[in-house]
């Protein structure tokens with residue numbers, strides 16, 4: 001797909017990986033809308049990137065429906081949904097409370113489903129489209145303290161397989177991207193220690209892969225891709 005003038009909607013586009021994807025797609029000539037809950041950061045980022053801000057929480061069904069109304073009003077079409085918004089809470093199983101568990105699922109699973117559902121309605125009507133799900137290597141194997149986050153990414157991987165099976169016949173490509181550790185606000189926001197050094201992945205690395213996958217001719221697609229740092233040092 002040639003990205004020039006295509007319309008992309010990126011959830012959680014105000015920070016980290018979503019921001020980098022938005023920037024790369026804008027540079028490639030796409031028209032881009034980004035969402036996020038923190039209105040100030042969203043508006044500033046959108047201004048810096050030349051993207052359209054939509055203040056919305058993916059976990060709220062009314063916000064999701066309004067997001068699509070705004071995108072179609074602003075751009076008249078949609079070619080790409082990037083399901084990127086995500087949060088993490090990391091605790092041992094015995095310390096997990098229901099509220100934290102459900103909050104992770106509300107954004108990472110229910111939010112992704114609601115966003116994809118509305119995109120799919122539009123894509124089936126026009127008989128083409130792209131859904132890019134940003135999962136994680138946490139979608140591939142478990143780890144201590146990973147009960148909520150890892151399970152949410154396993155769920156996103158499972159939903160991706162279902163959506164692919166349903167939507168390929170409508171020429172919709174469903175991609176799953178599994179980055180390992182990336183230097184963004186994610187670790188600090190989740191209360192995890194993160195050391196910065198030059199060997200670790202940056203948000204731009206993930207954006208490069210997303211852009212390349214989208215640019216492949218529509219007759220084909222790479223369903224799933226994991227992205228590792230070559231030789232990460234802590």
Ligand SMILES: NC(=O)c1ccc[n+]([C@@H]2O[C@H](COP(=O)([O-])OP(=O)(O)OC[C@H]3O[C@@H](n4cnc5c(N)ncnc54)[C@H](OP(=O)(O)O)[C@@H]3O)[C@@H](O)[C@H]2O)c1
Pocket residue numbers: 011012013014015016017018035036037038039041056057058059084085086087107111134135136137178179180181182183184185186187189
């Ligand atoms: N960083 C990593 O090491 C890593 C590795 C693998 C996968 N990932 C995945 O990559 C994705 C992006 O993470 P990141 O590292 O770029 O983190 P980040 O810098 O914290 O960015 C997360 C973005 O998602 C938004 N967001 C969170 N909850 C939302 C909600 N309910 N509705 C709408 N927007 C929401 C945030 O804005 P607001 O808070 O203002 O809403 C922010 O724009 C996540 O799905 C994450 O799981 C990250």
